[in-house]
Structure formats: structure tokens, C-alpha cells
Amino acid sequence: MADTTTGQSLGAERTTEIQDAYMAMTRTKRMYGGIMLIVFIALMVSGFMLADSRNAGGFWDGILNIFNFPGEVLKEAGEKITLLPALMVKFFPSLVETINIAAASTLIGGLLAIVLSLLSTRGLARFPRLIGVFRRLMDILRAIPEIVVALVLIFVLGGGPVPAMIAIALHTAGALGKLFSEINENASLKPLEGLESTGATWSQRMLLGVVPQVAPNWLSYALLRFEINIRASAILGFVGSGGIGYDLKNAFSWGQGRYDEVAAIFILLFLTIVFFDQLSSHYRNKLVGKA
Amino acid sequence: MTATAETLPITDLKQSATALIGRKRLLAFATPVVIAAYFVYLFFAFDIPGLVDRARMDNAAILVADSYSYKTHVTHDNRGGGLGFAIEGENKGTYPEGMLPEFVTRTGEDAVDIALKAGESATIEGSTLRYTRPDYGTVTVAVEGRDIILDTPDGTVPDWISASGARVNITGAGGRAVVTRARTEVYRYSMGWELFWFTLDSPFYGKSFGELAGLAFSGERVVADKSNLAAMVHDFWNNAMWRHKDVIWAIFETVLMAFLGTMGAALIALPLAFLAARNFTRLMSVRFAVRRFFDFVRGVDGLIWTIILSRAFGPGPMTGALAILITDSGSFGKMFSEALENVDDKQIEGVTSTGAKPLQRYRFGVIPQVTPVFLSQILYYLESNTRSATVIGAITGGGIGLLLTQAIITQKDWEEVSYYIVLVILMVIAMDWFSGWLRGKLIGRSE
Numbered sequence: 001m002a003d004t005t006t007g008q009s010l011g012a013e014r015t016t017e018i019q020d021a022y023m024a025m026t027r028t029k030r031m032y033g034g035i036m037l038i039v040f041i042a043l044m045v046s047g048f049m050l051a052d053s054r055n056a057g058g059f060w061d062g063i064l065n066i067f068n069f070p071g072e073v074l075k076e077a078g079e080k081i082t083l084l085p086a087l088m089v090k091f092f093p094s095l096v097e098t099i100n101i102a103a104a105s106t107l108i109g110g111l112l113a114i115v116l117s118l119l120s121t122r123g124l125a126r127f128p129r130l131i132g133v134f135r136r137l138m139d140i141l142r143a144i145p146e147i148v149v150a151l152v153l154i155f156v157l158g159g160g161p162v163p164a165m166i167a168i169a170l171h172t173a174g175a176l177g178k179l180f181s182e183i184n185e186n187a188s189l190k191p192l193e194g195l196e197s198t199g200a201t202w203s204q205r206m207l208l209g210v211v212p213q214v215a216p217n218w219l220s221y222a223l224l225r226f227e228i229n230i231r232a233s234a235i236l237g238f239v240g241s242g243g244i245g246y247d248l249k250n251a252f253s254w255g256q257g258r259y260d261e262v263a264a265i266f267i268l269l270f271l272t273i274v275f276f277d278q279l280s281s282h283y284r285n286k287l288v289g290k291a
Numbered sequence: 292m293t294a295t296a297e298t299l300p301i302t303d304l305k306q307s308a309t310a311l312i313g314r315k316r317l318l319a320f321a322t323p324v325v326i327a328a329y330f331v332y333l334f335f336a337f338d339i340p341g342l343v344d345r346a347r348m349d350n351a352a353i354l355v356a357d358s359y360s361y362k363t364h365v366t367h368d369n370r371g372g373g374l375g376f377a378i379e380g381e382n383k384g385t386y387p388e389g390m391l392p393e394f395v396t397r398t399g400e401d402a403v404d405i406a407l408k409a410g411e412s413a414t415i416e417g418s419t420l421r422y423t424r425p426d427y428g429t430v431t432v433a434v435e436g437r438d439i440i441l442d443t444p445d446g447t448v449p450d451w452i453s454a455s456g457a458r459v460n461i462t463g464a465g466g467r468a469v470v471t472r473a474r475t476e477v478y479r480y481s482m483g484w485e486l487f488w489f490t491l492d493s494p495f496y497g498k499s500f501g502e503l504a505g506l507a508f509s510g511e512r513v514v515a516d517k518s519n520l521a522a523m524v525h526d527f528w529n530n531a532m533w534r535h536k537d538v539i540w541a542i543f544e545t546v547l548m549a550f551l552g553t554m555g556a557a558l559i560a561l562p563l564a565f566l567a568a569r570n571f572t573r574l575m576s577v578r579f580a581v582r583r584f585f586d587f588v589r590g591v592d593g594l595i596w597t598i599i600l601s602r603a604f605g606p607g608p609m610t611g612a613l614a615i616l617i618t619d620s621g622s623f624g625k626m627f628s629e630a631l632e633n634v635d636d637k638q639i640e641g642v643t644s645t646g647a648k649p650l651q652r653y654r655f656g657v658i659p660q661v662t663p664v665f666l667s668q669i670l671y672y673l674e675s676n677t678r679s680a681t682v683i684g685a686i687t688g689g690g691i692g693l694l695l696t697q698a699i700i701t702q703k704d705w706e707e708v709s710y711y712i713v714l715v716i717l718m719v720i721a722m723d724w725f726s727g728w729l730r731g732k733l734i735g736r737s738e
Binding site: 040043044047048050051052054055056057058059062063065066068069070097100103104107139140143144145146147148151152155156157158160161162165231234235236238239245248252266269270273274277 | 326329330333336337338339342345346347348350351354544547548550551554555586589590591592593594595598599600602603604605606607608609610612678681682685686689692695696699702708712715716719720723
């Protein structure tokens with residue numbers, strides 16, 4: 001009898017102990033969460049104030065004027081609405097150039113990425129010792145912002161689409177290379193062994209053994225990248241290298257009187273981005289077989 | 292009868308298999324052909340043959356040479372007389388009175404000996420320049436009144452000298468000289484980034500690392516009313532040639548843009564994502580409206596938002612942050628709502644069975660499920676936005692992007708361009724590392 005009571009009280013003690021420990025843990029968790037929240041809010045607020053003070057126009061003035069420029073553009077476009085279709089036809093070749101830059105850089109970058117990814121995947125690499133070298137190479141390609149390469153190449157090669165294409169292609173090679181090598185890691189090595197037994201060379205093994213396994217996933221990532229690259233190629237054009245971005249910059253810096261052109265380019269860009277967005281997500285769903 | 296019934300499907304199968312293989316074979320050959328045809332089209336569309344003509348390889352050479360070396364100008368004013376010594380010929384790099392570069396020896400009032408590289412040397416005596424190459428001899432260029440007289444040992448002009456009535460260029464292996472009526476200039480190239488630590492007017496210029504360390508710990512003050520270390524930091528921080536202060540601020544502004552933009556976008560997208568998710572908002576019309584809003588914000592590209600915002604807010608980090616914020620709130624909204632649609636209902640049911648109210652159901656049933664997904668996406672975007680902020684800074688005029696475009700436009704400060712490039716790459720790598728570290732801390736390593 002005495003034994004059971006001590007047992008019961010022991011059990012109750014144990015429960016309260018657990019309860020206390022749990023409450024203590026929750027409290028510390030809440031405290032940490034609270035501290036992190038406070039730190040985060042402090043960072044956001046101080047960052048906001050700092051950015052506001054270092055900006056030419058203040059935030060609160062700007063927010064009131066935010067619709068001025070779109071308003072002017074819309075007004076002028078509205079007045080010259082009959083000219084818009086003709087302008088859109090006029091800028092269509094530049095749009096094609098922007099899309100070409102994106103497509104070419106995705107293709108070139110993708111092909112480079114395939115080689116780099118195969119060379120840097122364990123089990124597939126041609127030179128297993130150099131895996132680290134190729135991985136670092138991809139890291140560096142990814143880290144260099146496109147604009148840096150583009151601006152330097154514009155100095156050497158002059159304007160036009162080629163600097164932008166090379167810049168985006170290099171970045172694409174790094175970004176896709178990493179994703180591709182993650183896919184490659186899941187590829188089965190059995191077909192490779194089979195091919196090796198027949199005396200296939202490394203490139204034959206990769207082409208016949210790996211590519212058929214991973215091609216749909218590669219393509220799906222490449223399509224996503226293509227979509228990103230269209231945006232990038234428009235932006236690089238604005239900074240000084242061919243395509244519709246360059247036209248936009250010219251029309252924009254001309255100011256009032258050319259806002260109909262700005263509007264036409266805005267519309268073209270918007271439609272293009274939405275179109276390729278839809279297209280690529282449609283094919284991506286098809287490729288990776290999403291139900 | 293039965294035999295034909297059995298063979299028919301087999302021939303069918305065989306036929307379809309052959310057709311499939313045929314299609315695949317066609318595809319395997321057609322794809323490279325199509326790609327090759329596209330490249331041929333691009334070759335002409337992008338005017339690659341013309342590009343070969345337009346490419347300025349001399350520019351490339353300047354760029355490469357400038358990024359690891361600098362030149363010191365020794366200038367004689369042929370009209371008013373007087374000698375000047377300046378690094379890169381810039382005001383900020385001019386040697387103060389009484390200070391000479393170590394390869395120059397003054398031999399008279401208006402005369403110096405200049406030791407160049409590769410055994411070459413030059414002498415300036417008034418308006419007369421003597422340039423000596425060890426395997427050739429001495430070339431004399433004299434400016435007399437309106438004439439420039441070139442005198443070579445054998446009377447002919449070698450191909451490393453270009454001479455006209457108004458200008459003589461000498462391009463040696465260890466230096467260069469340019470003589471015009473107005474001035475005689477000798478350039479000497481040296482390795483490294485000039486004046487990177489201290490400019491010429493700083494008392495610490497030209498001291499080795501050991502000497503500097505010694506000074507830092509010695510009690511003797513080089514600059515009055517400041518400790519040596521503080522004076523060094525001050526002189527480095529306010530270096531007029533490299534503007535370390537401005538550059539570090541620019542890098543910081545760029546990171547600030549990425550941080551404010553990404554976090555702000557996440558804060559805006561979070562509540563909207565609930566409105567766009569099928570399992571949280573029963574009203575079709577609300578869902579549709581919010582989703583179209585996301586699509587619109589994403590479709591109007593970051594470039595257009597940047598332009599619109601730079602009109603309203605002017606150049607600076609706030610504009611860039613807002614441009615990132617608007618563009619990414621669309622992307623975050625889409626991704627967050629997809630993640631919310633994929634939450635497991637069982638956990639919510641479990642929380643409901645304990646009698647939780649709707650808000651508690653979200654807090655304990657939904658948030659713990661989606662937090663890791665959201666956080667990893669936010670951190671991924673934070674890293675990638677550091678790169679975007681560089682480009683946006685170049686468009687709106689803020690951060691390191693602005694400094695980079697400015698330095699490139701001058702087309703001569705390539706050592707600064709390479710400095711900025713190195714810093715940008717370090718910044719991106721650091722942000723990559725930081726977001727990976729934070730992801731590991733907050734949601735644990737997944738792989």
C-alpha cells in the first residue's frame with residue numbers, strides 16, 4: 001500500500017517535471033522567436049529609414065507621385081491610340097532580337113551546362129579528380145552578375161546583341177550546370193555499366209546512357225531558364241546592348257512626346273513575357289509529367 | 292484462323308515499335324540539325340562577320356593591362372616650363388612638391404633622368420627628350436618653337452616610333468613617350484593597383500606592411516591628436532583615388548536593396564497567398580482576382596517597374612528595393628499559394644479536433660507545415676536578388692551598379708572596374724554562403 005502511494009506520487013512528480021520542462025522549453029522557444037521577430041523588425045525599420053535617407057526622392061513624396069508617370073504614359077498613349085499598332089510593328093524586330101538573345105544564350109549556356117554538369121557529377125565524371133574544379137567554375141559563373149560581363153564586352157566588342165548573349169550564356173551555364181548535376185546524380189548507373197562492357201567511350205556512354213534518362217528534366221529546367229533569360233535580355237538591352245530594352249531606353253530618355261513608344265514597348269514586353277511564361281509552364285508540366 | 296488472329300497483334304506491335312523507333316531516330320537527327328540551322332540564322336541576324344571588324348582588341352589589351360598595372364606620368368610643360376609627376380596623370384595622384392617617384396632622379400632645374408623597364412631609360416632636359424633602348428641607341432626628340440625634331444642613330448624611323456609634324460609617339464618595351472608642342476610626357480608602367488592603401492599626401496604612403504604594423508604599435512604619433520592606427524584607418528577610408536568609403540557604402544546599399552525588397556515582398560505576399568489558395572478561400576472571384584494580380588505584377592517585368600519607380604522616387608536604394616519588392620511579391624504570391632494548396636489536411640483536422648478556433652488552426656496546423664518551404668524560397672530569392680540589385684542599381688542609379696557603370700563609361704579606370712567586379716563577386720558569394728547558413732540554422736539541412 002505504502003509502495004503504491006509512493007509510486008503514484010512519483011508518477012505525478014514525474015508528470016509535473018515533464019510539464020515544467022515542456023513549459024520552460026516553450027518559453028525559451030517563444031523568447032527566441034520574440035527576439036528574432038524584434039531583431040527582424042528593427043532591421044526592416046532601420047533599413048527602410050536608411051534607404052529612405054539615401055534616396056534622392058523620399059519614400060512618402062514618391063508614393064504620392066507613383067501614378068504620375070504611368071498616368072502620363074497612358075494619357076499620351078490614349079491620345080495616339082491609333083498609332084500604337086504601327087509602333088508595335090515598328091518595334092517588333094527589336095523584340096525578336098531580344099528573344100533571339102535569350103534563346104541563343106539559353107541554348108549555348110545549356111549545352112555548356114550539360115558538359116559541365118556531366119564533368120562535375122560523381123560517378124559520371126570523365127576526370128573524377130577535377131570534379132571540385134568544375135564545381136567551383138560553375139559557382140564563379142553563377143556569381144558574376146550578367147551586367148558586369150555585358151558592360152566589359154560592350155567595351156571590347158562594341159554594342160549589339162552579342163555581348164548580352166555571351167553574358168547571359170555564361171550565367172546560364174553556371175546556373176543550369178548546378179541544377180543539371182543534381183538531376184544527373186539521380187540517374188541510374190546500370191545503362192552506363194552495360195555500355196562500358198561493350199567498350200563505349202565516355203562521350204558515347206554519356207550520350208546513350210545518361211542523356212535519355214535525364215533529358216526531360218534538363219529540358220524542363222532549360223525552359224524555365226529561357227523565361228528568366230528573356231527578362232534578363234530586356235534588362236541588359238536597357239543598360240546598353242541591343243534588343244527592345246535599348247529602344248525602351250531611347251524612347252524613355254526622350255521623355256514626353258515619345259511616351260506612345262514607351263507604351264507600345266511596355267505592351268509588347270508584357271505580352272511576350274506572359275506568352276513565354278504560359279508556354280514554358282505548359283511544356284514543363286508535360287515534360288515532368290505533372291498530373 | 293487462330294494463327295492470323297495471333298500474328299496480327301504481333302505485327303501491329305512490331306509496326307508501332309518500328310514507327311516509334313523511326314520517330315525517335317528522326318528526332319535524334321533533327322534536333323541537332325534544327326539547332327545548327329538556328330545558329331546559322333543567328334550568325335547572320337547578329338552580324339557576327341561585322342562583329343569581327345568592330346571588335347577592338349586594342350581595347351581588350353588596355354583593359355587587361357590596366358587591371359593589373361598602372362602608369363606614372365612624367366610631364367614637362369614645353370610652353371611654360373616646369374616638371375610634373377602624377378600617377379595615371381590624375382590630379383588625385385600628383386606627387387606633392389619635393390617628392391619624386393623612386394625611378395626618377397632630378398639632374399637640374401628642368402631636367403630629370405627616368406629609369407624605365409627592360410633596361411631602357413629616358414632623359415628630359417628642358418624641351419628635349421632622349422629615349423635610350425639598349426639594343427638600339429638613343430632617340431632624341433626636341434621641341435624647338437613650332438617644330439618637333441626627331442633624331443635617330445641611323446636616320447630612319449623604326450616601326451616603334453610614329454612621328455608627324457605635331458606629335459611623336461615612342462612605344463618601347465619598358466615605357467612610352469609622347470611629345471607634342473605643348474608637352475613632353477614619359478610613361479612608366481608598374482605592376483599592381485596604385486595608391487590602393489594610401490594616397491601620396493598620406494604620411495603612410497610607401498611604407499611596407501612591417502613598418503605600418505610597427506607604427507601602429509609605437510607611441511610616437513605621426514599625425515598629431517590621433518593615434519597611428521586611427522590615422523591609418525582614416526587615410527585608407529578616405530582614400531581619394533579609390534574612394535573605399537563610397538564603395539563599401541555602395542555594396543552595403545546593394546545588399547540593403549535586396550534585403551528590404553525580398554523581405555517586403557514576402558510580407559506582402561504572405562496574406563495574399565492565403566486569398567489565392569483554393570483550400571483557404573472558397574470564393575472563386577477573390578481567388579481569381581488575387582491570382583491575376585500576381586500574374587500581372589510578374590508579367591510587367593522588373594525592368595518596367597524599375598523605370599516607373601525611378602520616375603517617382605529618383606535614384607537611390609529605396610527605388611531599387613521597391614522594384615524588387617513589387618516584382619517578387621508576384622513570384623512569392625504564386626509560390627506561396629501553391630505551397631498552401633499542398634498542405635496536409637490531416638494536421639489541420641488534428642488541431643481542429645482539440646477544439647481550436649480558425650486562427651489557432653492556421654497557427655498550429657498550417658504555419659508549421661509551410662514555414663520551411665517559405666523560408667527556403669525567401670532565402671533563395673535573397674541571394675539571387677543581390678545579383679539583381681546590381682543591375683537595378685545600374686538602371687536607377689544606386690549602389691555598386693552605379694559605380695560600376697560610371698567607371699566603365701570613363702573607359703580608363705579599368706583597375707577600379709576590376710576592383711568593383713571582385714567586390715561584387717565576393718558580395719554574391721558571401722550572400723550565397725549566408726543564406727545557406729541561415730537556411731541550415733532555421734530549417735535544418737535537408738540534404
